[in-house]
Amino acid sequence: MAVLPRRAVMLGVGILGAGGIAERAMVEPARGVDGVGVVAIGARDPERARAFADRLDLPAWGDYDAVLADPRVDLVYLALPPVVHAEWATRALAAGKHVLCEKPLSANGTTAAAIADAADAAGRRAFVGFHYRLHGFIAGLLDTIGSGVLGEVKLVEIDFSIPHFVVQPGNIRLDGDLAGGAVMDVGCYAVDLMRAAWGELEVVSATAQISDADPRIDLQTDAELRLPGGIPALLRASFLGDDAGAMWVRVDGSAASLWATSVIVPQWGATLTVTSTDGSVLRSVAADPDENSYARQLEHLVTVLGDGSPSILDARRGVGTMRVVDEIYRAAGLQPR
Structure with a gap:
């Protein structure tokens, strides 16, 4: 070297x-x-x-x-x-x-x-x-969810689906020996986001579409979860998305609904819209395409390693996300990785 x-x-x-x-x-x-x-x-x-x-x-x-x-x-x-x-x-x-x-x-x-x-x-x-958690767009998304503008939250839906042509045979995400699978790859983002916005989750049920080449691998998993206060949440993690794929979050409340796109990588054109029950747009925001979530992550690490402050990326917090991932797999009849 x-x-x-x-x-x-x-x-x-x-x-x-x-x-x-x-x-x-x-x-x-x-x-x-x-x-x-x-x-x-x-x-x-x-x-x-x-x-x-x-x-x-x-x-x-x-x-x-x-x-x-x-x-x-x-x-x-x-x-x-x-x-x-x-x-x-x-x-x-x-x-x-x-x-x-x-x-x-x-x-x-x-x-x-x-x-x-x-x-x-x-x-x-x-x-x-x-990295997505350090982007300003996600800070705004979480602030909006917590602001009360939606009223009483009734339902949360998240679809993180990779276009079907991206994950092809030979990709490590399709290898059970390497802990592959759709929930591992993109579902973990959804779990992390829900925990950030609402707290700890309960897994109610899950179903998985399994790879013919490796029965340990979920090509798509649909899970039903319960958020604090009994709020239902639906999660889809998939390698079988349409040509455009999906990275969206929808939150329906008694006063308004929230729709956010490109949540995993906000610099790829993320948008957030809040619409009242009468159809009027209360908020419409687009992410700054020049703000890079990976750069923000590095800036954050320089800060927290320099001053010893807590981090939303700390491994101890991440353990909880992985335990929910494990429970989703068990509910779908699969073993944790």
Whole structure:
């Protein structure tokens, strides 16, 4: 692994995993965030890491262990399948690094709790990469839900469906050995959002459309949940969406209804509309397309690691999301990952 002088950054990031998400979620946004620098990339095949580093002009490369041993690395970003998050998060924390796990936090609630426990034991911090939560549009969405403008909430519906042509055979999201599945991939966002807006959830029922190639994989899951106060919520997580896909949330209340789009990635044209029961538009908002949720996530991490303040991305909170994911799978007749 190449050894270069430490860059003048407040937060040096080392990445484990040389896939596309590492470039999109970390390398590109880090270049626009003050105080953050990607200082090392690691892959199972060091030559793949070298190719990644050469293409994106990163200063160091090697295998996973080389990244963990690099003294310039303050935070390790796990751009790996969730089934190995617990192993590598634990090792990174023991090496004195903070950890950001690409969502979901881990394969299941048990291994997610192991990450949170390891962070406590090491005196370091672990986070889950629900980047969307740091976007200003989502802050506005949650503020609107909590403002009372909707009146008494009667029903919540969320559909996060990936277009049917995106997740094709060979994709890791279709591999049961790697903790794949629709709820794991996009359903976890819906669970996280509902917990942020209303609190803890109860899973009432679920049904899953199973992959013929791997019976552990849900291509689509529809779940009925109950929010605090007995509010019903319907969730769809799917790899079988139409050509446009779906990332929408609807909240029906006694006084008004809320409709929000592109919730998972607000910079992709998210909109929020609140309509009263008489049909008048009370609020209409569009997300700023120049605001990047991944950049906001990095800014947030610089702040909370600098001053020790709480984070909405803390792994301990993320454990609860994974436990709901587990319960959805059990309700659908599947085993947690």
